[in-house]
Amino acid sequence: MTTAARTGRVDRAGLAMLSPAVVILLIWSIVPLVMTLWYSFRNYNLVDPTLHGFAGIDNYRYLLTDPDFITSLINTLVLVAGVLFVSVGIGTLLAVLYDQEFFGRGIARVLVISPFFVMPTVAALVWKNLMLHPIYGVYSSMMRAVGLTPVDWLQQFPMATVMMIVAWEWLPFSVLILLTAVQSLDSEQKEAARMDGAGPVARFRYIIVPHLARAITVVIMIETIYLLTIFAEISVTTAGGPGVASTNLAFLIYARALLQFDVGGASAGGMAAIVIANIVAVFLVRAVARNLEV
Amino acid sequence: MATVELRDIRKTYLKDEIIKGVSLTIEDREFVVFVGPSGCGKSTLLRMIAGLEDITAGDLLIDGRRVNDVEPAKRGLAMVFQSYALYPHMDVYKNMEFGLKLAGMPASERSAKIRDVARILQLEPYLHHKPGQLSGGQRQRVAIGRAIVRNPKVFLFDEPLSNLDAALRGQMRVELATLHRRLNATTIYVTHDQVEAMTMADKIVVLQGGVVEQVGSPLELYHHPRNLFVAKFIGSPPMNFIPVVVETSSTESVTVRLPDETFLDVPVDGSNTPAGTALTLGIRPEHVALDEPGLAGQVEIVERLGAATLFHIRLRDGQLLVAQSDGAADHPLDSGVSVGLPPRHCHLFGADGLALAAHARHPLLA
Amino acid sequence: MAIKRPKSHTFAIGLLGWAIACWVFFPIAWMALTSFKTEVDAIATPPQFIFRPSLASYHEVFARANYWHFTLNTVAISLGATIVALALSVPAAYAMAFIPSQRTRGTLLWMLSTRMLPPVGVLVPIYLLARNTHLLDTLTGLGIVDMLTNLPIIVWMLFTFFREVPAPILEAGRMDGASRWQEMTLVLLPLALPGIASTALLSIILCWNESFWSLNLTSSQAAPLAAFIASFSSPEGLFFGKLSAASTLAVAPILVFGWFSQKQLVRGLTFGAVK
């Protein structure tokens, strides 16, 4: 009996301490939501005041029949899934790698986690210009050096390149968490498995991966929150293009609202984003509740 | 000066009733021990007295005043936790000072008091050590010191010695007993250590499943257990139990048929147990008489404890009986023995588990 | 301790570890390197590793934009948002960790789910609300939004830290006569200080790097470094040197801060997933 010690009737002090945070979050989550919902049924264009009044479901009809919407929806999901896959998969392997003893391990670890501290706009700019620029980029030079023709990555493979940049930003986060988790694995357990004749692969598969389940849950949850709303990277590198090839939902709504000034349409898109986020949230929150005994 | 009275105290977590109506009176200066198997509600009961848990129903009175809704610190109690619960970021002095400071006691008075208590508990050299730098026994003493400085009317202890090794536990037990005599404060002490309960208590409360099974002095419980549960729970090695059937009964005595078809006349009130009733006969190992006429069996295991020897004897009907004898007793393994069951030491328990009333009280309890 | 293995293995693992580390870090290193090149050196092909260092790009960046203005804005927003968020979440996390009720778990999960509300979904109303309350392009406005976006994560982190504090220690405080407030400030906070510190660190880093609201809710007056850097990315011709210098200036403070607080930060980042 530890934390559950004072259960019982409603504790007024507890309520008083909890309520400021709860109330403020309630307002924060409900007011804009209701407003978005309201605008999504209105004709509302910031540059065209003649257009106003009730729009019914027009905004939604335009949105749902807009092929750009479907593309951006798919892009959003591909982005989330792809980056999660990379950061959890490679992150686990790297966590095991940086758990090994080797010369200068501490410094190598610091280098690996550094991208986590780099703001998205900078990450995107550096990759777009210094690394991948078809003429001046370091990678292009390297390709020329080995006799290949440089590729304009962001034009030819916009989604894959954006995903690569985002994965570079988020991989460190998962390495950081998974490494801590691997280190907490008690070495006696690893040795016992070794005594039982488990090879490195079996040890990884049956000892390390199950031990990481909780940590992986955290990685997936936190990263999903951020990946669903990736914006700066796209805005800086491709501006959603070419066409809408690398437009995700966040960028589409942004383009509607702030580039076309169509508040009604943008709000309908916002509602779609909220619905999708909630669907994902339901699954995530379930997983968290199960895995983290909150 | 403090009495504690529990009137039909109940505790419900969500839907489970954990404490099912406990009534108890604790006299001033009494040392009361709660014992019982794990999960029976000892800690819960203690924490309700402390004010750390709400009381679902019933009344708690301290010095005749109902304190159900009084803050823990205002009940005039001090508690020593099993994990010590010292403030890790404060040194020993500050740990003891915390409560006094919150109560607004002037600094000079605080200092005098803490030094006084530190002297009693031999903590003077450690006053400026953090808990992390102390041994288990020293931490325990700090926890006790923190309770004592506040001059409480009632001390509450929740298994205070269970984190110590056996030797230290023995030493602290004596220290606590000495301290109790010296402070003369009402004390409620939770343990599941038999020896602690038997040696320290003025009164033992045996709990099971949130219900009080018996309240009494240690010897009362030992010699006159009210029911089968208490008989099993108190005493180590535990009491032997043998199924028997009533042959004839009267208010004076009950004659029972043992498994080997012999008869035994036990001096207890048999007015409610007609012939043919199945009973359980209980006898403590030290009362089983080796080499006296009685049940026949074979020595299966011999445990030599030095001062005493335990013989595990397999009876003819396959049941195992433990007999305790002095350290010099000698019965080789597998040898045949006969064990006598002296009637005045036999207890009889009905199907409901209740003991049939004995006619003779134990001499120390008379 | 560690399982013994042949020397050659250790060497191979070391090589791999360093190779990956260098590859991952390379863009950052290259950015810093390029910032010390002249514009001509910066676009030389093949790229130059050895060159004459120049501060020309930095001079130009400082001449063109008021770096300190952006940095001070960022510091003010990050610290302000973090302090207010902590002030709100410490009591909330305390209540959830030590005065749990049947609703605690649901409340915590609900808080987390509010974090999943996509900012872009509510961009328009927040923008309009900010405009109507004159909070657009103000430190207060962006600070409030940053604080609110981080609040759920901060509550969750604090909750996991608080739960590690043994309840009997707080109960001892109550027995000693501490009020709820004293129990929290005199007993819990000193014990949970390392956890609170790592929570604060994470919050500062998240605020520092927040881009979406920074770009959309500020223009000049309250613009943080995320906006500063955006102003160097406009396609008016590529100036790699200036771009790198500005990027380095925007990233360096938080990167160094992150390196030094790494150990502390990791404790917090695990969100109780590591026992």
Ligand SMILES: Nc1ncnc2c1ncn2[C@@H]1O[C@H](COP(=O)(O)OP(=O)(O)OP(=O)(O)O)[C@@H](O)[C@H]1O
């Ligand atoms: N906060 C709680 N919520 C629900 N049930 C609880 C809670 N605290 C205790 N219980 C239950 O109440 C019962 C009594 O617990 P308690 O801690 O009082 O037992 P105990 O006699 O002290 O046991 P032990 O000897 O193991 O310390 C147990 O069955 C336990 O599961």
Ligand SMILES: [Mg+2]
């Ligand atoms: Mg207990």
